Amino acid sequence: MRALFPYLLVAPAVTYLLSITLYPGIYAIYQSFFLVRFNEWIPVGTDNYVELFADTEFWGALLNTLIIGGIALAVECLLALVLAYFAYRDPFIRGWRIVFLMPMLFMPSAVAFLWKLAFNDGRVISDLLMRLGLISQNIDFLGSVPLARLTLIVADVWQWTPFLFIIFVAALQGQDQEIEEAARLDGARWPQIFWNISLPMMRPVIAVAVILRGIDITTMFTNVYIMTNGTPGGTTETISYFIYRQGFRTFNFGYASAAAVIMLIITVVSAQLIVKRAFRSGRA
Template sequence: MPVEFLLGLALATLFADDFPGKRVFYSILLMPMMVVPAVAGYMFFMLFQSGGPLNDILSALSGSRVTIAWLSDPTLALIAVIIADIWQWTPLMFLILLAGLVGVPQDQIKAATLLGANPWQRFVTIVLPKMKTIVIIALAIRVIENFKIFDTLYIMTGGGPGVATETISVYIYKVTTQDLIWGYVAAIALAILVVLSIVAVFAMKRMARARLVPA
């Protein structure tokens, strides 16, 4: 999630200004978000195979045959899953942050520029404070979504090797379908509901303070 936030913020800052081909790049950037998670999981499953395109690219660059078993190694499998999630959901973070960025009052930025503030100073002292509520909302949405990660991960690794890439959603699925411990599963689901409710209430309070929703 931190990587998605930083990439989304960097892209939002870039797209806040006009440049040639902006609409085309904007459309391309949002495409991963439109892909069905199950399809994205299968795409990356094939990409990270030992004989897949990624190893072919590494073989061409190194000049020798590379056959890394990405999805069989606990560390590499986790990296592969993270890359897949970043690819698909950074556009959502970008879209939310861009909406907050274009809402920053331009007169304040112009005034700071006239007073001699450089771009970094303007960003830290004006842009980020004005975007605080949007940032919290974006992070809250991704926290909630992370609890629901299942399709992509299950198709790529099934939570393996071992439990290296097992998330709470995959764990609940396994306990439900394999162990049939219904009471335990219900307790986990209730705990998740409480945690996500706290996150949602916190985000809503921030929105209310900013007068985005009625207090």
């Protein structure tokens, strides 16, 4: 009985985790080998995968995810690093970092609607730019590929830069202050200290942050669903939106599952690569 007790204690958490991650995961893998017509499951072997590899829409969605997510992630990292660099030595940071956190606290769908209003339906951004005299007529953000992608990037950057900012500030504040002081006495200016010492020391933290954000960004769905619906011409359709469309619009569940499995493999492998790289050479 005594030996069983620890297992009893972790059982609820394990059950919960297994039921919401492992079971659906295995279910999706299983389903990906079938042609699913609601109650009728026809085994098709690897047909779904073969079809998927020839599907230009799938590859297009993958590319869109890479472009939109990649740019958004890079901008977020850069912005967060610059903000963290200026903020971490501020003694009042504790007081006002809540301001930075606020975009993260809003409901993602509400934020998506706000940006939809600002860019498209409400034309708030066009109106502002017109009043500033920068443009002469409304911009149709959904009328051009780069602009449509830009709206998604801006929305993501606005909401998620604070997440990285908080992590980076914590990392910088956690660094040994003696090392910074040694660098000052060695004649380094603040930008040099940051570039030569603080930043390299942050490598593992940056890697973890990029992985967390990266995983999140590859599943970008809410903003696409609400703001662009993949328009124009599917150029803003992300993988998540593609899977959703296959599964819940055309009810091609087996096909959607196969896409989800491939996405999972890509995510796990790339995360593994980043972790390996960052931690191997980051270790002093």
